[in-house]
Amino acid sequence: MIRFFIIPIVCLLSQVWASEGRKPNIILIVADDLGYADVGYHGCKDIPTPHIDSIAHRGVQFTHGYANAAVCSPTRAAMLTGRYQHRFGCEYHIGQFRRSPELKIGLPLEEKTIAERLKPLGYATAMFGKWHLGGEVLQDRSIMPSSRGFDEFFGILEGASLYDDVKNRERKYRRGYELVDGEPEYLTDAFGREAVSFIKRHQDKPFFLYLPFTAPHAPRQIKPEHMEKFKHINPLIRRELVGMVYSLDQNIGRVLSTVQEVGIEDNTLVIFLSDNGGKPNDNGSLNHPLRGQKTQYYEGGIHVPFCMMWPGKIERETKYHNPVIGMDLFPTILKLAGGEIKPDWDIHGTDLMPYLTGKNEGRPHETIFWKSNKHYAVRHKDWKLVKQGAQMELFNLAEDLSESNDLANKHPELVQQLLKKYHAWDSQNIPPSFGHHPSIGEKIERVPR
Structure with a gap:
């Protein structure tokens, strides 16, 4: 098993950062139903993903990076709480059937999100994108993002929506708790716009930006100019996927460029992963060489693109080969922010930074x-x-x-x-x-x- 090598300069820089007491900014970017083979750094040839690839090449690629589930909602429950979702009843998607009347149809209030843990540490928090952790069935505001630690929210509560709903005819687009009248931009672009605005407005204080895009989850809706740009790609389902991922990558590029422009790149950790594997017959994604797809526990359903970068703290072009999983992000982020994990929280994720600096040469997880x-x-x-x-x-x-x-x-x-x-x-x-x-x-x- 290839292991991380110890990088003395990384350790030294980490000590300097800690001694100065500067809390890092955290940007967590999540793709939706992105296939393992749908990014350039995994060998994809037909989708230009230079900005996603830049995160992988300028930082660490987790070659055995996993989602906590093979579908959207349970993965997000684990990732935002640091715990196996099965411990608190979030094993399935949000649905209309409930085990007993006292239960929330969504993330239980007893389970605190990473945003709720970061706010007492002085962080500004925002979420732009797909929630999928409750609130939409009963219009229950107590489990919507604005009640779960996020100062700002623009996006959808549901698992999917139209990308071009100019008049919000589906009545899914929200800002805070409220439905909006409409959204003139392609939805992926709108999420990118909101993220850029938040970064510019909070560049002088630590922030946590959670950016769970809906792309490339169905419905398959591509911008007209991208339909033309990729007209040489067939079949149509693949062309649509290519255009949707291209838009996703462009907006990730907008975020990364803004971080550079405002001068906070060296104090910003950027994380990228998919919530589960792709489903080729549904959205045209590809998981090769992995077997299986979304909804399955073969590698194609849970082994996902997963990388992070932090200039000056994580060495460029590093590959980490031991298994890591989405719920590891909670303790990793909280520790970097100066927080402590209490035993009674029963966190199942592992702080990854000691493994990335070489301080711990073991495995984050045996099982x-x-x-x-x-x-x-x-x-x-x-x-x-x-x-x-x-x-x-x-x-x-x-x-x-x-x-x-x-x-x-x-x-x-x-x-x-x-x-x-x-x-x-x-x-x-x-x-x-x-x-x-x-x-x-x-x-x-x-x-x-």
Whole structure:
């Protein structure tokens, strides 16, 4: 296993930064349903992604970077709280069925987001993009972003929306708690605009900017000029995906340029990842060489583009090969901001900075778990057990990243060892609080927007 090498200058700079007491700015950028093979730094040839690639090349690429789930909502619950989402009932998407009347249809109030933890540390906070953690079913303001630690919010509560809803006819675009009359810009551009404005207005104090774009999640809507620019790309579904990711990358470029222009780049950590893998038949994305797709626990559903940069603190062109996962961002960000993690928070993520500076040469995680209903996966070191449907499969990811060689029959004892680990972990989870299936509990009638 290739490990990070210790970089003395990084350690020295980190000590200088800490001694000066300057809190870093944090920008967390999330793509939606982006395929593993849809970025240039993973070898993509038909989508220009120079700005995403610049984050990867100017910092660290997590070659085994994972999302906490194979779908949108549960991933976000884990990422923003630092905890396995199964511990607090957010195993499924937001839906109209609820296990019992006292439960929120969304992120429980007891679970504090990273934004809620950063505000007492002096951070300005903002979110522009897709929430997907509750509020839309009952119009419950208590679980909307503006009640969960974000000073500013512009975006959608739901899992998807139109990209060109000039008059907000879907009634999904919001600012704060309120629906807006409309949005003249292509939605990806609007999120970029809001992010640029926030950075300029808060350049003189520490800020946390959460930028979860909706792109390239369906519906497949591309700007007309990009339809023309990429007219040589076929089939149409791929051309639409290319245009949507190109817009995503352009707006990430706007954010990075603004950080440079206002002179705060050396004190700003920028993180980029996708919330899950792509779904080729739905949005034209590609996950090769990985097997599987969104909704599945094969690598293609959960192994995602994941990188971060911090000039002067993280060495350029670094690759970190041990597994990391989205929920690691909570403790990483909080520690950098000068916060402390209390034992009773039961945080499952790991602060990544000691591993990136070489202070800790071990693995952030020996074992990682995924679960949705009866489907699950366990990764322990380089071994991965997958139960997708009725089949139980075992893979050695160090030798078989594409999961093409099932070794379950060859290593039945290892299958049992991993099953034991999974059941011990799962015994600490609670039943899903909400979802789309009637088996969960009572059906809730939606409150009109």
